[in-house]
Amino acid sequence: MHHHNHYYGQTHILARWCGLDDEHPPRIRGYLQHGWNVGCGWNPVHEFFDGAWRYTWSDAPRRRGHSLGRRNYHVVGAPFLYLAELEPTLGAVPEDERRGTLWFLFHGWEGGGRGGKIEGDHARLISEIKETETEPVTISLYYTEFERREVRRAYEKAGFDVICFGKRGWNYEGTDRRFLYKQLETFRRFRRVAANRLSTAVFFGVAAGCEPAVYGDPMSLEGDDPLFGGQARIARLWPEMLGKEIDLAAARATTDVELGRRHLMPPEEMRMLFDWNHRD
Numbered sequence: 001m002h003h004h005n006h007y008y009g010q011t012h013i014l015a016r017w018c019g020l021d022d023e024h025p026p027r028i029r030g031y032l033q034h035g036w037n038v039g040c041g042w043n044p045v046h047e048f049f050d051g052a053w054r055y056t057w058s059d060a061p062r063r064r065g066h067s068l069g070r071r072n073y074h075v076v077g078a079p080f081l082y083l084a085e086l087e088p089t090l091g092a093v094p095e096d097e098r099r100g101t102l103w104f105l106f107h108g109w110e111g112g113g114r115g116g117k118i119e120g121d122h123a124r125l126i127s128e129i130k131e132t133e134t135e136p137v138t139i140s141l142y143y144t145e146f147e148r149r150e151v152r153r154a155y156e157k158a159g160f161d162v163i164c165f166g167k168r169g170w171n172y173e174g175t176d177r178r179f180l181y182k183q184l185e186t187f188r189r190f191r192r193v194a195a196n197r198l199s200t201a202v203f204f205g206v207a208a209g210c211e212p213a214v215y216g217d218p219m220s221l222e223g224d225d226p227l228f229g230g231q232a233r234i235a236r237l238w239p240e241m242l243g244k245e246i247d248l249a250a251a252r253a254t255t256d257v258e259l260g261r262r263h264l265m266p267p268e269e270m271r272m273l274f275d276w277n278h279r280d
Contacts, residue, residue: 007034007168009177010079017082018267018276022177026276032076033057034168036200036258038234040065041073058260074273077260080204083180085264091185095209100136101192102210103129103160104201105151106219107142117144120219122151125196126158128216132244135191136161140201143167184208198234198241206255215244 005011005028014032015025030053033041041054041061048054053072056062062073105125106118129137138161145151146164155162165182169175183204187193193205194213206212218231235242240250256262271277 002031003169003171004034005032006172006175008079008179009169009175010034010180012175012177013079013083013086013180014076014270014274015276016086018271018274020271020276026274028055028274029053030055030072032079033061036198036203037061038229038237040068040070056260058258058263060258075260075263076270076273077262077264078207080180080184081207081259081261081264083184084207087181087184090181091188093189098189098191098209100138100190101133101194101213102138102140102186102190102205103133104140104193104195104199105142105145105155106195106197106199106221107145117148118219118221120217122154125216126155126160129160129194130158132213132215133192133194138163138190140165180204197231198238202241203255203258206251207259211248212241212246212251213244214242214246 006025010032011025011028012022014028016022020026031042031048032055036057039061041056041064051072053074054062054065054070055074055076056065057076057078059075062075065071065073139155141152141155141162141164143164143166146162152162163186165186166176166179167174168179183201187205187208187210190205190210192213193202193208193210194215195202196214196216197218198214202212202214238254240247241254265273
């Protein structure tokens with residue numbers, strides 16, 4: 001239905017969960033939320049076909065969508081949680097062997113002429129990371145920043161390991177269906193996950209057993225839509241997820257809500273929901 005559904009290989013994961021071909025998965029006839037979202041599940045200017053179903057990770061985007069007069073929502077849970085169920089041992093090490101911090105820089109997007117680049121004080125952020133983290137730090141850059149040499153080199157010259165998990169794909173081209181597999185495997189080796197904005201990666205890290213932290217210059221983004229409410233709204237709604245030391249029990253409880261753990265469904269139900277029972 002929409003190429004966003006294939007971002008990060010999410011449709012591929014759900015197809016595998018349903019016992020179907022995860023290399024060439026069937027299409028989802030609707031819109032699947034592809035990242036943690038403070039709105040109704042999608043960018044405020046996202047265009048939808050009339051009558052299409054919107055599949056969200058959790059119930060909050062559905063409620064926010066309903067408040068805007070939007071309908072045809074169904075909550076399915078985050079594909080990352082299904083992947084964790086499918087791969088219970090991928091990358092896992094004994095709890096007392098987890099080391100270091102996997103640190104995610106807030107990233108831009110493939111915005112073309114409409115914006116998409118982040119801007120901020122990287123030197124100041126690097127200094128704060130070094131002052132805060134007590135174990136080795138690995139910086140994860142999305143490819144939009146990894147390919148900006150001045151950004152990547154700033155963190156490499158600071159002595160951090162710098163990695164990139166790849167591209168999410170676009171118009172069904174270049175999708176790395178192992179993207180979330182690589183993230184899950186990596187998360188399970190680290191003790192902490194951190195970022196300069198509350199983001200999808202922080203929730204995924206907590207779901208994979210990491211202790212979270214959110215601090216530092218949140219950076220600015222060209223074309224950032226004010227309808228999302230900015231950092232002030234996030235601080236009002238998710239204060240328990242912000243800071244250099246976060247209560248782990250509270251973070252896990254919030255993560256379960258935001259990723260929709262209680263909404264995970266068995267394969268039979270998902271096949272019926274997506275009309276996948278009679279597809280190759």
